Amino acid sequence: MTVAIHIENLTRRFNNLVAVDNISFDIEHGEIFGLLGPNGAGKTTTLSMLSTMLKPTSGSATVNGIDIERDEDGVRKSIGIVFQDQSLDEELTAWENMDFHGRLYRIPSDIRKQRITELLRLVELEDRQHDIVKTFSGGMRRRLEIARGLLHHPSVLFLDEPTLGLDPQTRNHLWQYIASLAREKGITIILTTHYMEEADRLCSRVAIIDHGKIIALDTPQNLKDGIGGDVVTIRSPDPAAVIATLTEPWITRAEQHNDEVIVSLQQAEQHISTIVTLLNTHRVPIQSLAIHKPTLEDVFLSFTGKTIREEEADHKTNMRMYQRMVRH
Amino acid sequence: MDIVYTIWLRNMKRYIRSRSRIIGSIAMPLFFLLFLGFGLNSVVQLSGIGGNYVAFLIPGMVAMSVLFTSVFSGIQIIWDKQFGFLKETLVAPVSRLEIMVGQTLGGATTAVLQGSMILVLSVFIGFWISSPVGFLIALGFMILIGISFTAFGIAIASRMEDMTGFQLIMNFVVFPLFGLSGALFPISSLPAWVRPVTLLDPLTYGVEGIRYGLTGVSQINPLVCGAVIGSFTIVMTVLGAFLFRKIRL
Incomplete structure (x- = not known):
């Protein structure tokens, strides 16, 4: 097993708030790795740093052996990312969104066309490929974003809360896609989630993150056995x-x-x-x-003394206070 | 260049699909032209262009159309920010400068197209362009206005979080720029103390440049116009690129 991502003492502060607090771990090639934790725990911040969207305050990380600070473009070429919030152009068609992405990653025209056709078939959107994205449902948009994230054949795919706000049926469907992607294409997948079930079903290993710290890291089974x-x-x-x-x-x-x-x-x-x-x-x-x-919820509870929902309520209060501080 | 083209292409696709926007932004300068032009034509006496106020107003309305469309196109980046699309662009292995230049050229192209529509419509109401060379001169000034004010819009959008400040910018920056530019009246007819203010407005030189191209007459030397609006374009593009580079999501 080779290392796909190596993280060492990675830290990110926003003024007085420590969003990510000195985390270190390795993710192996071909893994589906889950970052599990309540909203505001530091999952998205970690992902932003790994995808070079945000500079770390201290510490370092490599993606496919490329340093995230020294060679931003090198990292960007080798990763695909599906953001937590939608990032499609709603005025364009599914095909055009894909095409735009392909051009940005400088994929030659003939390969681009072929891959777009393949991927739209994979996510079962080929019937709707020339429809404007505005007319798509939440699940269809998510599938399109995943297809787009794969267009430039990244070896690492980041999925930030991939099934947030989707109905259970669509969620199940997406889980199957994600699992088969890792299996068939050998892509390393890092996903963040605050759904315990999602982490349990999909991930080969899970890191539980709370207040910016990794509080546990193991396979879902070992974590559950551990309590x-x-x-x-x-x-x-x-x-x-x-x-x-x-x-x-x-x-x-x-x-x-x-x-x-x-x-x-x-x-x-x-x-x-x-x-x-x-x-x-x-x-x-x-x-x-x-x-x-035992579920991962029980694991979270045993490590933090709080259920994930209680934690989220706390974070919301903190964030609100923080935002007020920043505004005034 | 391929990245610049990609961004430009997206802008064009969105533009062609937004029929309501195309028609909406033609409407205002067109109504100005019809109401003010024909309403005041017999009242206003102008020396120079044969006393024809409509002919005087048309270059102003072309400039207005270019101005408003380009500022609006630039500011649209805020929507990309809010709807998340900007992230998709910024996380790609391309430089911010390429994105900014593509966006600027896209905005400028739509603005020049909008301005040209006013020009075509004014031919229908009996306006004659002085010469083909004059038309090209006018087009050049339209392009410069388009580029500079799209870049201006991008600069503002880079510093704004949402569209709430948009109305403020429109009312307190863009509209005064337009009002002071001599698009509606000759600069020479203003009180002496307002004239220096007018000469500080970069759009004045754009309007006068277009006017020179279309009618053959202007109150400011066209070379001066070209130099000023050209420099303004460079300054705005550099400023826009600088602020766009600093966007944090």
């Missing part, structure tokens, strides 16, 4: 009593979040009746009880 078995969520008016009662040795962890207690343990199915009996004998009231296999 100690299954998860039992107990809702109760007296969560503290629940934690005090559950002291059995087979319980890996019990933590309170609002009016819920999240318990990690091995083989939850076998122990669930014991848990209920224990709580009943200690007269601890239970409102509801649920068992589930």
Whole structure:
């Protein structure tokens, strides 16, 4: 395995806000690598630096062995990028958007035509290729952007929140595309997402990022195994009593979040009746009880002590305060 | 050059498709021409071009059409910023200068086309261009106005976040530039203290240049006009390129 992306102590500050805080990791060739974290965690900033759109405050990185600061054009030629926000010209047709891109990357006319036809077929837009993008649905636009990002045959493809705002069916469809792209074309894909399921389904490895720091990095399976078995969520008016009662040795962890207690343990199915009996004998009231296999959401929770949604709410407040500061 | 052409081509495609914009931006100078021209023709006495106010006004309206279209084309970069398309262009392995030059030439081309439409329409209402050479001179001035003010629009757009400031620029910069330029009245008829202000307006030299080309008569020497508007074009292009380079997304 060769290294596609090498990141060393990469940091980016915006005035007092540290958006990306001294991160280091390698991404191997042919991987689908996920940057998972709440909005405002530093995912897009990291991607902007790797795609040379933003200069790092300190640290360094290489993409395909090319330094992102020393040879911007070299990096730009070898990467494709699909931005979080749409970046199509709505007044042009699908074909014209592709053609514009091909010309910008100086792809010779005959190869350009051939590739555009191929890629539009791949994303199933060949029937609509001469329609103006304004008439396209969100899913079609996203597919067109992915096709465009592949036009110059990049060896690394950045996808910033590729399925944000899409319906579940389209999302599933896109996941299949992305997975088959990595498999068939051998492209390294780096995607950012705040959808746990997306990271779990697609990525060979996931880096969980929060407040600009990498807090965990492994395969989704290892991350989930790492939190100690299954998860039992107990809702109760007296969560503290629940934690005090559950002291059995087979319980890996019990933590309170609002009016819920999240318990990690091995083989939850076998122990669930014991848990209920224990709580009943200690007269601890239970409102509801649920068992589930651990998800990346649980992983995030175990590392940060917060659910990803709570984190996002915090970030929004921070960002608003920050914007106010900048404005005044 | 291929990148400049690519950006230019996109501008042309968008222009040809925006019929409402084409018609909309012809309407104002045309109405000015009809209402002011024919309304004031018998009242206004002009020395020089046979006392014909319509003939005097036509070069002004051509300049107006070029001016407004080019500023607008330049400022359109803000939309590209807001709709995200600018990112697609800026992340490509091409220089900012190529993008800026392509955008400027695209805007200037649409502006000159708009101006030419006014010129063609004025032929229908009985206006005669003095000579083929004169027409080429006028075209040259239209191109210079087009380039300089598209670059001016790009310079402004590079510093603006959204379209909220657009009306402000139009009302407090572009409209005064137009009003002071002598497009509507001869500079010589202004009070003595306003004249220096008029001579500070770069558009004055553009209007006078076009007027010289189309009617053979102007109040400022056409060579002076060419030198001033030419220098203005260079300054604006450099400024536009400089500010466009500094755009951060």
